[in-house]
Amino acid sequence: MILPGVLALLVGAVLAFAVHGDVGGVGVGTVGVIVMILGALILIAGLLRLRRGSRQRVAGHRDRVYRTSKGKIIAMVIAVIYIVSPIDIIPDFLLPVGVIDDATAFGWLLFAIGQELTRRRGGQAA
Template identity: 55%
Template sequence: MVWLGVPLLLAGTILLFATDLDVAGAVLMTLGAVSAVAGILRLRRRARGRARDRSAVEAYYRTSTGKIAAMIAAVVYIVSPIDLIPDPLLPVGIVDDATALTWLVIAFSQEAARRRRSRQA
């Protein structure tokens, strides 16, 4: 779900700021944000379900609550109109949103790689 949400979030942001398609951009950003947050929350829910099995506790990687909270905060920051640097100050105003999006993609990639490694072990 996150891999679907992040591109939708990016496409919505581009449509919102680079074109006159404000409504379409806002809709795509909202769909992307909801999909990304749902996917991030599924990371924690899956870990709880597998942790019930005693033999799988050691072999299954569990995403920390702090990392999940940081990922959700990054999604909210990208979608939120309140920024550290206002977006009208182009191109500097978009750098903070792009940084949050880049961190989100890297963090989720790390989590996916850790889960794959723990399943192979």
């Protein structure tokens, strides 16, 4: 659920901010905002599922259960809400600086998700 949520969030952002026009009397920007919100909800649902344990087979040891910490999940959910929220530290109308804070939050979110998925699949757990 995480990767489809990230993809929908990204596609919705592109539709909302980069594509102009109407489709069947509905603005593409409106469709983009709706897709962004749905993607954010799917992503948050996926992030909340990270708290479930993931069994990893470690050579010579019993199965180890890896769980993402509550703090990291909360930080990732806050990042999603910040990206979708119209309330920003730097307003988006101050282009391009206004978009950089959202892009930074999105970049950190992608990094954190990649890190957690690697750990859950038995990669390096740093």
